[in-house]
Amino acid sequence: MKMKIEKSFKTLDFPKVINQLSKHAVSELGKEKIHALSPSSDYIEVKDKQEETEDGVRILRMKGGIPLSPFIDIRPHLKRANIGAALNGKEVAQIGKVIKSVREIDQFFVKLKEDEIELKQLYIISDQFVALRPLERAIFTVVDEGGYVLDDASTALRGIRTGIKQTESRVRQKLESIVRGSQAKFLTDAIITMRNDRYVIPVKQENRTTFGGVVHDQSSTGQTLFIEPQSVVDLNNRLKQYQSEERSEIERILAEVTNVIMPHTAEIDQNMTVLVLLDFINAKAKYAQEIKGIKPLISENNAVSFMRARHPLLEESEVVANDIILGEEYQTMIITGPNTGGKTVALKTLGLLQLMAQSGLQIPVAEQSVMGIFSSVFADIGDEQSIEQSLSTFSSHMTNIVEILNKIDDQSLVLLDELGAGTDPQEGAALAIALLDAIAAKGSYALITSHYPELKAYGYNRPQTINASMEFDVETLSPTYKLLIGIPGRSNAFEIAKRLGLNDMVIESARQLMSGESQSVDEMIQDLENKRKQASQETVKVxxxxxxxxxxxxxxxxxxxxxxxxxxxxxxxxxxEANQIIEKAQKDTEKIIEDLRARQLQGAQGSAVKEHEFIEAQTRLSNLKLEEESLKKNKILQKQKRKKELKPGDFVQVESLGQKGTIVEKSGNKQWVVQMGMLKMKLNESDLTPAQQEKEPSYNRTSLKSTSMGSVSTEIDLRGERVEAALNQLDQYIDQAILSNYPQVTVIHGMGTGAVRKAVQDYLKKHPQVKSYNDAPANQGGNGATIVLFK
Structure with a gap:
């Protein structure tokens, strides 16, 4: 529900805010929408509009704003297309540019979604765009963005324009031969020009018969004739014919494109509506940035709390921010005190910020400020004397107030400046009190300013009413423009007079003439001010x-x-990095296994794998395992371990081979001969670490062939295992099966959820030694097992 109180809008300078806001729109349609903006008294509508603006501000902050290019109103073009009129090239191009702009903005919002930027309203709005990419292509294959019909729009048009270029070239060649040749002396100037869309040359009056042809124009003096020589008449005629054919072909092409556009006019119109709305929201966001506005919280019971509020039309450096609170503990605030203290500015600030907030605009207040939702905002501010009606200032104000009293309800906000002014002070004060009672009886919210001291007592005694004043610095004899809620304004006349040098006796005499009641009220106010200053200092610190x-x-x-x-x-x-290491380790493992298998095959032919070859293969496999504890790589600790002097008979760990052995003897400087099973090797002392004595294993000369096929089962049961554990077991089992030279094995994984089965088959698919794999036959487990064939 829109608020329509144009007189109060103007009084509170709302139209000026609208004018500033409209400067940020990129289209005339956006400006029109802004100028039609008015406050709403519907909670849901205000909430949605505030969220729209907040979305726009977030995009402006993170992406520099919605990428809107200036666009014109194409709705008249759509209407003409709907009634069957052919559009011209410029109109078609303008429609194409709108469709293109819609596509680009739609892609922009898709990217915002991909970036997971949270928006409350704008995704819903942008989803209303209708994609028209084929129509965009159809338009821009016919015209460019300036509306020029392209040569490739049709084969016929290309041929016609080729003819025009060739004919123009021949005409110019013939005329060039005249203006550059011996006949140039008959011309007033050696140029080729155009008259009546035909090529002509400027010929002297006395030589008009030299070239024959047609005279198309003459100079103002009559000394020069613009003649189309007979030699180019036929070519010019042909050129005119081509130009006529070009116009006809262009009209045909544009009529054809208009027919293509016509079925989509409703969709284009909908896109225009969304585009204008985005222009409007983008402008609100830019204006919010300009005035350093924020999104206020919304109170459904009109508990207004504007903290550090500033008037948006005043420069930030020139205005004092004030806390304006109304509606929770009190519904009426009476600001008293002398003129030029900022009372009227405070009044206008509350009214204007409330109008802006209910219009969906952000406002220049501190975070966590709260706005209300009023059904109407009425204002009577300043000297609105009507010269036409010959009314006095008092009469003018009373006329407005009477009108306001007839319209207000319990959801209205009433702003009255200098209530009761312009008449006898005693009568004016009584009238002001009576008007406040009438406003309170309607249940309206009110902020008023007044000079009358009688209203201080009214504000103190009436329920849901509070006094306030604008602070005045007696030291500097100037107002601070700070709003003091809870403290009525007091006279500073005696203090000011004293500082300006008035005799103390005169001041004291004046004090005695004042009533005791007035003096006690002033003393009370002074005490309140002192307490307020103390509280204010503590508040600032907190x-x-x-x-x-x-x-x-x-x-x-x-x-x-x-x-x-x-x-x-x-x-x-x-x-x-781990994946890269694993991948490399797998390749190295495969290479080692391939080498062992090759040696195994040789062993089958009588050449067994030597002990040292077996140890070396084991060492290479061991070295592929990454150390799990960083202490194993700690060179300082290893050095500490080697501090004990080595001697023959010591049991040691050979770090480079990953094997243990016994020192046989010393060989050279810091070198030792180490016995590892059947193998003796000369190793550097730095490669040896003292180790715990173990029972020496017995090594037998054997080949990998001695590993009987019965020592490793031809099947593995992974049922009940988790995927990761199952894959670890499978990996070890496959390596053992390959070393055992099995042609095939069976992997039992069960059915269950299918996770282990899938993981097993994904593993087999990537294994370089697996030739193929299939589900087991029905009598051997079916889908619950997989038969694996090796290469």
């Missing part, structure tokens, strides 16, 4: 501490976010 705490909290939140992001990046990097 606010600073709160701001510091909030800043620290924000920094910690940002640091935590950065930490989480860095942790995720490191995790991904580690996973990538």
């Amino acid at each position: 606010r600073e501490e709160l701001q510091n705490a909030q800043a620290l909290h924000r920094e910690l939140k940002n640091a935590f976010k950065e930490y989480e992001a860095e942790k995720e990046q490191l995790k991904k990097k580690a996973e990538k």
Whole structure:
């Protein structure tokens, strides 16, 4: 429900805000929508409009705003297309540009969704766009963005324009031969020009018969004739014919394109509506940035709390921010005190910010400020004397107030400046009190300013009413423009007079002439001011501490976010490096297994695998395993272990081979001969680490052939295992089966959820030694087992 009180809008300078807002729109349609903007008294509508603006502000902050290019109103073109009129090239191009702009903005919102930027309203709005990419292509294959019909729009048009270029070239060649040749002396100037769309040359009057042809024009003096020589008449005629054919072909092409556009006019019109709305929202966001506005919270019971509120039409450096609170503990505020203290500005600030907020605009207040939802805002501010009706200032104000009293309800906000002014002070004060009672009886919310001291007592005694004043600095004899809620304004005349040098006796005499009641009220106000200043100082200190705490909290939140992001990046990097290591290890493992299998085949022909070859293969496999504990790589600890002097007979770990052995003897400087089973090797002392004595294993000369096929089962049962454990077991089992030279094996994984079966088959698919795999026959487990064939 829209609020329609144009007189109050003007009084509160709402039209000026609209004018500033409209400067940020890129289209005339956007400006029209802004000028039609008015406050709403519907909670849901206000909430949605505020969320639209907040979405626009978020996009402006993160992406620089919605990428809107200036566009014109193409709805008249659509109407003409609907009634069967052919559009011209410029109109077709303008429609094409709107369709293109819609596509680009739609893609922009798709990217915002991909970036997971949260918006409350604009995704819903952008989803109303209708994609018309084929129509866009159809338009721009016929015209360019300036509306020029392209040569490739049709084969016929290309041929006609080729003919025009060739004919023009021949005409110019013939005329060039005249203006550059011996006949140039008959011309007033050596140029070729156009008259009546035909090529002509300027010939002297006395030589008019030299070239023959047709005279098309003459100079103002009559000394020069613009003649189309007979030699080019036929060519010019042919050129005119081509140009006529070109116009006809262009008209045909554009009529054809118009027919293509016509079925989509409703969709294009809908896209225009959305485009204008986005222009409007983008303008609101830019204006919010300009005035440093924020999205206020919304109170459904009109508990207004504008903290550090500023008038948006005043420069930030020139205005004092004030806290304006109304509607929760009190519905009426009476601001008293002298003129030029800022009372009227405070009054206008409340009214204007409320109108702006109910229009969906952000307002220049502190975070967590709260707006109300009023059914109407009435204002009687300043000297609105009507010269035409010859009314006095008092009469003019009374006329407005009477009209206001007839319209207000319990959801109205009433703003009255200098209530009761312009008449006898005693009568004016009584009238002001009576009007306030009438407004309170209607249940309306009111903020008024007044000079009358009688209203101070009214504000103190009446329920849901509070006094306020604008602070005045007696030291500097100037107002501070600070609104003091709860403290009525007091006279500073004696203090000012004293500072300006008035005799103390005169001042004291004046004090005695004042009533005792007035003096006690002033003393009470002074005491209240002193207490307020003390409380204000404490509030400032607490606010600073709160701001510091909030800043620290924000920094910690940002640091935590950065930490989480860095942790995720490191995790991904580690996973990538781990995958690379695993991949390399798998390749190395496959190579070692291939070597062993080759040696195994040789062993079958009588050449057994030597002991040292077997140890070396084991060592190479061991070295592929990454150390799990960083202490194993700690060179300082290893050095500590080697501090004990080695001697023959010591049991040691050979680090490079991953094997243990016994020192036989010393060989050279820091070199030792080590016995590892049947193998003796000369090794550097740095490669040896003292180890615990173990029972020496007995090594037998054997070949891999001695590993009987019966020592490794031809099947493995993975039922009941988790996927990761199952794959680890399968990996080890496949390696053993390959070393055992099995042609095929059976992997029993069961059916269950199918997760283990899928993981097993994915593993087999990638294994380089697996030739093929299939589900087992029905009598051997069916889908619950997989038969694996090796290469």
